[in-house]
């Protein structure tokens with residue numbers, strides 16, 4: 021299951037963030053993915069639950085997945101950014117450049133990114 025390794029990578033990154041901030045507890049993690057990432061949020065959250073079940077610092081924490089906007093690169097004019105209009109995902113390569121209206125564009129896939137980690141940090 022692809023989601024399992026993705027969730028495992030998220031947990032590893034958050035563990036490093038916990039260390040760095042000397043946190044005692046994770047409350048909430050928000051990750052974002054691009055609309056064409058092949059990650060199923062329900063499976064990701066389920067995998068996260070399995071991985072963190074035995075981890076004290078992750079007890080009762082939640083994982084949220086957001087879908088970020090698609091980003092294209094225009095092969096005609098070098099524009100990078102949001103497409104003029106989002107095409108049908110069935111025709112993902114049919115995005116239009118807002119600058120020169122070319123359809124000769126391709127979608128930039130973005131890896132799943134950790135946006136926010138809500139931690140409990142004891143003040144001392």
Ligand SMILES: [Zn+2]
Nearest residue numbers: 094097117120
């Ligand atoms: Zn263009």
